Amino acid sequence: MDLSIIAARISQKIQTRGKNVxxxxxxxxxxxxxxxxxxxxxxxxxxxxxxxGREYQVQGLxxxxxxxxxxxxxxxxxxxxxxxxxxxxxxxPNSPSIAQTGIIADASGAIRFVVWAKAGAPHLEAGRWxxxxxxxxxxxxxxxSLKVHSGTTITPLGTDEALLPTVTPVAGLKPGVxxxxxxxxxxxxxxxxxxxxxxxxGDETGTIKFTIWKEEGRxxxxxxxxxxxxxxxxxxxxxxxxxxxNSGTILPDEEAVLEVGTGGQxxxxxxxxxxxxxxxxxxxxxxxxNRVLSRQNYCPIHEFxxxxxxxxRIKAVLDDGVSTKNILxxxxxxxxxxxxxxxxxxxxxxxxxxxxDEVFLRxxxxxxxRYLDCxxxxxxxxxxxxxxxxxxxxxxALAALIDRAGGEA
Numbered sequence: 001m002d003l004s005i006i007a008a009r010i011s012q013k014i015q016t017r018g019k020n021v022x023x024x025x026x027x028x029x030x031x032x033x034x035x036x037x038x039x040x041x042x043x044x045x046x047x048x049x050x051x052x053g054r055e056y057q058v059q060g061l062x063x064x065x066x067x068x069x070x071x072x073x074x075x076x077x078x079x080x081x082x083x084x085x086x087x088x089x090x091x092x093p094n095s096p097s098i099a100q101t102g103i104i105a106d107a108s109g110a111i112r113f114v115v116w117a118k119a120g121a122p123h124l125e126a127g128r129w130x131x132x133x134x135x136x137x138x139x140x141x142x143x144x145s146l147k148v149h150s151g152t153t154i155t156p157l158g159t160d161e162a163l164l165p166t167v168t169p170v171a172g173l174k175p176g177v178x179x180x181x182x183x184x185x186x187x188x189x190x191x192x193x194x195x196x197x198x199x200x201x202g203d204e205t206g207t208i209k210f211t212i213w214k215e216e217g218r219x220x221x222x223x224x225x226x227x228x229x230x231x232x233x234x235x236x237x238x239x240x241x242x243x244x245x246n247s248g249t250i251l252p253d254e255e256a257v258l259e260v261g262t263g264g265q266x267x268x269x270x271x272x273x274x275x276x277x278x279x280x281x282x283x284x285x286x287x288x289x290n291r292v293l294s295r296q297n298y299c300p301i302h303e304f305x306x307x308x309x310x311x312x313r314i315k316a317v318l319d320d321g322v323s324t325k326n327i328l329x330x331x332x333x334x335x336x337x338x339x340x341x342x343x344x345x346x347x348x349x350x351x352x353x354x355x356x357d358e359v360f361l362r363x364x365x366x367x368x369x370r371y372l373d374c375x376x377x378x379x380x381x382x383x384x385x386x387x388x389x390x391x392x393x394x395x396x397a398l399a400a401l402i403d404r405a406g407g408e409a
Contacts, residue, residue, distance in 0.1 A: 003030045006045050013049065017058045026052070037151040039134060043080040047134040051153055069131075073109030075146070077139040083146070084131045085110075086163060087124050088231050089247045092215070100124055103177055103231045103247050104132075104146065105163055110177040110231050111137075112247075113146040121154050129157040142236050143175035165230045171205035173241055179230045180243070182208075183258040184221040186330055186384070187290045193301060196220055197290075200384065201227070201243065202260035207377060207386070209242040218246065220287065226256035240378070267327070267374045267383050268391065269320035271367045278315050279360035280345045282308040295356075310346050314338075314363060318374065318383070326382045327374055337388050338366040 007027035014021050026048060033044040052058070070081040088110065090102035100115040100123070113135075115121050124130060133153040135146050148154065165179035173180070182201035190198055196212045197220040212218055221227065232248035234241055277292065284291045284299040285307050291299050299305050314329040314337070335341050340348075345359045352358035371391035376384045 003027055003034060003041065006030055006041060010045065010049055010052070014052060014056065014058060019056045019058055021052060021056070033134065033151045037149060039080050039151060043134055046082070047151070047153060050133055054155070071108035072104070072106045072111050075111060075137045075144050077137050077144055079137045081135055081137055081146075082131070082133045083135070084129065084157065086129045086161070087126050088163070088249070090124070090126050091247060102126070103233075104130070105165070105177075105231060107161075107163065110165070111144055111146050112140065112177060112233065113148065115148040116150075119148050119150045119152060121148050121152065122156075124154070129159045129161065131155040131157055141175060143177075143234070167228075169205040170201075170203050170208050173208065173234050173243075175234050175236045175241070177231055177247070178234050179228075179248075180232065181226070181228050181258070183226045183260050184223050185260055187220075187223055189291050190289075204259060204261050206261050209240075210245055211242060212245045215246055221250075222252070226253045226258045227251065228253060265375070265377075267318060267320070267325055267376070267378075268372070269318040269325070270369060270371050271316050272319045272324070272369075273317040274360075274364040274368055275315040275317070276360075278313060279363040280349050280356045281311050281313060283311050285309055310342060312340075312342050312345055314367065316367065318372065325378070327376075327385050328382050329374075329385045329388060333385050333388050334363070337372070337390070338363050340366070 004027055007023050007030055010026050011021060011023045029048045029051070030044050033039040033047060034041055039047070070083055072083055072085055075081060075083070083104070083106065085104040085106040088103050088105045090100060093099065093101050097117050098114055099117040099119065099121065102113060102124070103110050104113050115124065131154070132146070132148065133155070135148050135152045137144050137146055139145065167181050168178045170180060170182065180203070182203050185200040185202050185207055187197065187199040194214055196214045196218055198209070198211045200207045201210050201221070202208065212220065228251045229245060230249040233244040235244060282293040282297060284293055284302055284305050286299070286302045286305070289299065289302060291301065293299055293305060293308055297305050297308055312331045312334045314327070314334050316327050318325045318327050329337065331342060340359070340362060348359050348362070349356045354361070372388050373391055374383060374385045374388045376386045
């Protein structure tokens with residue numbers, strides 16, 4: 001399309017409102033957007049009209065593109081868009097090329113945004129509404145992401161409209177930004193010093209891994225507590241979803257009761273290995289840590305911890321005859337499968353010459369070589385078992401195996 005024709009059309013619109021702008025100036029703005037930034041001509045025309053309307057204070061001209069506003073929930077990659085939304089959270093950029101990053105939302109949904117340092121954009125404030133024109137949508141970690149560049153126009157809005165986020169069930173989550181109502185189910189040992197807390201949260205439809213990175217003002221979740229979490233980031237890695245809660249607003253509902261569905265699938269097989277670190281373990285008592293201590297009661301983060309707390313778990317390998325799975329059972333499942341309550345395990349360790357090794361040997365004897373049906377979710381190469389039962393003797397299945405082997409029942 002000839003940009004001079006578009007420039008002439010814009011010039012006429014401005015002249016009809018009693019203002020004069022040189023056509024070559026208008027065309028220069030258009031060429032910057034189209035040639036330098038790849039903005040489609042139609043979107044470039046809307047952007048220039050809006051910019052000139054504000055610059056020359058022409059009533060009604062800036063509103064010429066109002067009908068082209070895009071609902072955030074309908075944004076898709078490779079689009080140039082205009083949105084109006086509220087900045088619901090800001091995050092610390094992880095690169096000097098990024099000026100700001102965070103979450104912007106409207107009544108339809110929310111999306112991550114990035115303001116490039118070269119954009120020269122005004123500083124966005126959390127809790128304020130903005131109109132963002134001629135931004136580009138791309139894909140980051142399989143989710144739409146809004147990018148603000150030097151061709152983008154940002155206008156603060158005077159509105160203070162309240163937003164009511166739509167809560168999504170855990171089973172319905174997909175990469176992007178979502179709000180959930182969940183219960184803190186399990187806390188795991190963090191594998192990085194940068195992690196404040198990681199574990200499982202869930203609702204009636206299932207469970208999902210969560211992570212809270214160390215950040216000023218962030219507190220760990222309390223096991224067993226129900227939370228309303230607004231605008232959390234949903235990431236996907238190796239086909240598995242996880243929640244990053246640093247972008248979200250976390251509100252505890254301490255009086256609420258929520259039944260968490262196990263979700264996941266059933267993994268069956270024989271336990272062929274019970275790993276060290278199974279049985280009775282000591283955990284760091286520092287709030288938000290929960291790491292397993294060494295035999296000398298040493299935490300890699302908080303050093304010597306004489307006031308530790310005991311816990312039970314099983315780290316094992318399950319073999320179904322075709323493949324193997326690493327499995328991890330927490331206290332409740334370990335007690336059920338082994339028949340050894342935590343209090344009894346502590347008593348055994350305190351009264352046996354072998355100490356905690358005696359508990360390990362008893363746990364190993366209870367599950368080693370046993371066939372188990374384990375229900376849970378596979379995350380980070382390990383199946384997190386939420387319930388487990390011993391496989392019972394099936395005479396029909398045994399007879400079928402003998403027939404296949406050519407023997408006599």
